[in-house]
Amino acid sequence: MQTNELQGVLKGQKIAYFSMEIGLTSQIPTYAGGLGTLAGDAIRSSADLNLPLVAVTLISKRNYFKQKLDVNGRQTEQPNDWEPERLLTLLPNEVTMYIEERAVKVRAWLYVYQSAIGGAVPVLFLDTDFDANTPQDREISFYLYGGDERYRLKQEAVLGFGGVRMLDAVGFHVRKYHMNEGHSSFLAVELMHKHNLDEAKVKELCIFTTHTPVEAGHDRFSYDLIRDVLQAADLSLLKKYGGDERLNMTRLALNLSNYINGVAKRHQEISSKMFTGYEIHAITNGVHSYTWTGEQYRKLFDKYLPGWTIEPELLAKVDLISDGEIWQAHQQQKQVLIDFANQTSNAQLDPEVFTLGFARRATEYKRATLLFSNLDRLRTISKGNKFQAIFAGKAHPRDEGGKRLIEQIYTYARQLGGDVNIVYLENYDMDIAAKMIGGVDVWLNTPMRPMEASGTSGMKAAHNGVMNFSVLDGWWIEGWIENLTGWAIGPHPKENLDDATCFAKETEDLYNKLEYIIVPTFYNRRDEWIQLMKNSIGKTAYYFNSHRMMRRYVTEAYL
Numbered sequence: 001m002q003t004n005e006l007q008g009v010l011k012g013q014k015i016a017y018f019s020m021e022i023g024l025t026s027q028i029p030t031y032a033g034g035l036g037t038l039a040g041d042a043i044r045s046s047a048d049l050n051l052p053l054v055a056v057t058l059i060s061k062r063n064y065f066k067q068k069l070d071v072n073g074r075q076t077e078q079p080n081d082w083e084p085e086r087l088l089t090l091l092p093n094e095v096t097m098y099i100e101e102r103a104v105k106v107r108a109w110l111y112v113y114q115s116a117i118g119g120a121v122p123v124l125f126l127d128t129d130f131d132a133n134t135p136q137d138r139e140i141s142f143y144l145y146g147g148d149e150r151y152r153l154k155q156e157a158v159l160g161f162g163g164v165r166m167l168d169a170v171g172f173h174v175r176k177y178h179m180n181e182g183h184s185s186f187l188a189v190e191l192m193h194k195h196n197l198d199e200a201k202v203k204e205l206c207i208f209t210t211h212t213p214v215e216a217g218h219d220r221f222s223y224d225l226i227r228d229v230l231q232a233a234d235l236s237l238l239k240k241y242g243g244d245e246r247l248n249m250t251r252l253a254l255n256l257s258n259y260i261n262g263v264a265k266r267h268q269e270i271s272s273k274m275f276t277g278y279e280i281h282a283i284t285n286g287v288h289s290y291t292w293t294g295e296q297y298r299k300l301f302d303k304y305l306p307g308w309t310i311e312p313e314l315l316a317k318v319d320l321i322s323d324g325e326i327w328q329a330h331q332q333q334k335q336v337l338i339d340f341a342n343q344t345s346n347a348q349l350d351p352e353v354f355t356l357g358f359a360r361r362a363t364e365y366k367r368a369t370l371l372f373s374n375l376d377r378l379r380t381i382s383k384g385n386k387f388q389a390i391f392a393g394k395a396h397p398r399d400e401g402g403k404r405l406i407e408q409i410y411t412y413a414r415q416l417g418g419d420v421n422i423v424y425l426e427n428y429d430m431d432i433a434a435k436m437i438g439g440v441d442v443w444l445n446t447p448m449r450p451m452e453a454s455g456t457s458g459m460k461a462a463h464n465g466v467m468n469f470s471v472l473d474g475w476w477i478e479g480w481i482e483n484l485t486g487w488a489i490g491p492h493p494k495e496n497l498d499d500a501t502c503f504a505k506e507t508e509d510l511y512n513k514l515e516y517i518i519v520p521t522f523y524n525r526r527d528e529w530i531q532l533m534k535n536s537i538g539k540t541a542y543y544f545n546s547h548r549m550m551r552r553y554v555t556e557a558y559l
């Protein structure tokens with residue numbers, strides 16, 4: 001079975017898509033957040049569209065922890081060990097690399113993502129956890145974003161150098177290499193060696209997508225560390241392409257790729273300023289329409305918009321669906337979410353009550369607590385027209401600031417008591433994401449600008465007729481039409497305001513729009529509200545999907 005499975009997917013010339021994390025399903029927990037689910041959606045769309053992709057990532061066997069929250073919202077982490085052998089096929093190939101002067105063997109597990117309507121995409125999960133390696137080297141493929149700099153460097157070396165070697169060893173013919181973020185930049189160095197330092201040739205082969213709009217977010221390694229960990233590395237080569245003082249993984253990718261892009265138009269502008277001298281394009285992210293559309297809406301789209309799974313543009317014709325059916329599908333999905341929340345969190349949410357949703361990695365720039373800046377305002381709003389909110393999100397185990405945010409939300413929830421019902425769901429993952437974006441009324445997003453390179457959960461929400469209410473950052477600047485596709489929180493990015501003024505405008509919008517526009521429309525003008533829901537589907541989801549995204553990668557970057 002296994003060899004047949006492999007024979008089928010080895011055929012032809014491939015685009016090799018490298019990503020430190022990939023979110024295929026919640027049963028394969030090798031992702032942490034948006035970067036991984038985006039990679040998963042790219043793979044799902046490629047399979048549907050019959051694109052010749054092969055993906056490469058790390059197995060992250062001890063990733064990603066299960067989140068437990070105590071009564072005060074204090075997060076603890078429980079191991080989330082999973083057994084790759086239950087879902088993946090071990091390939092017989094091994095490649096060798098030298099790390100700290102030890103020969104480290106790398107092997108790979110294969111998962112073939114099968115599209116229900118098209119082709120298949122093989123995914124290789126690189127693994128160092130087996131007998132041939134010392135205990136410390138076995139750990140390299142354990143923890144996604146775990147450990148110190150040295151650990152991260154080893155992981156990136158396995159992903160970049162090891163990944164290219166593994167593709168060759170297994171027998172893939174690769175015509176382009178796509179680096180999804182700078183974690184895999186060593187692949188370009190490996191290609192330089194493979195092609196006799198022919199820079200033009202390597203640049204021709206490489207595509208780089210940057211995801212990080214702030215300088216501090218880019219991986220940098222000191223050359224002392226590199227010397228220590230990767231003795232075989234050609235330092236003059238690394239310095240030439242990755243910087244003299246420290247090896248900047250983003251620079252390395254920028255200097256060795258002919259096609260470079262940011263993940264939204266705004267992110268392209270910011271990246272172009274951060275990295276002058278490079279031509280940086282914009283391919284705005286999208287999400288896999290079928291995956292992120294809830295069961296009830298799938299049925300409606302199948303009935304009225306047949307073909308939507310291969311051509312999500314058909315969602316533009318959402319007006320073919322009656323208001324009653326749109327509303328009923330929403331209420332059914334909302335009921336599923338609310339039942340789930342009430343069962344798992346012992347909450348008393350009401351499916352007739354206006355419901356806000358917010359779920360993201362709990363990290364400071366996402367500002368999960370912005371909603372609670374003024375508790376009295378929240379009480380007032382809810383007194384007029386009742387509302388409730390559902391939160392979720394994990395903090396990185398070492399992100400104390402992120403953990404504090406969760407505890408603060410618990411405190412606010414307690415202070416609001418019966419006035420506003422606030423629930424925090426444990427252990428956010430792709431399944432919980434799907435329930436939440438499929439069942440709330442409005443999806444809230446309050447990142448600190450310009451930190452959200454794109455963001456994707458709002459696009460998922462739009463596929464389910466959920467309205468976006470968001471800070472103008474990332475993709476939302478492109479998706480936003482005030483009062484039609486949703487609402488903006490705070491100033492337009494073109495306005496240059498100091499932090500305090502900006503914050504004042506954000507909280508003003510947040511409360512005023514909730515109180516005077518959003519919640520009253522939901523309760524008092526249901527027809528208008530349903531038209532807004534249709535706009536989310538017909539004006540947002542029809543465009544912000546990963547089929548459109550992958551078609552653009554094909555025509556602009558891969559061909």
Ligand SMILES: *Cc1c(COP(=O)(O)O)cnc(C)c1O
Nearest residue numbers: 033034360429430433455456457
């Ligand atoms: C979609 C998704 C994300 C990314 O959401 P953002 O809005 O980009 O923060 C993170 N985690 C999970 C589990 C997701 O499904």
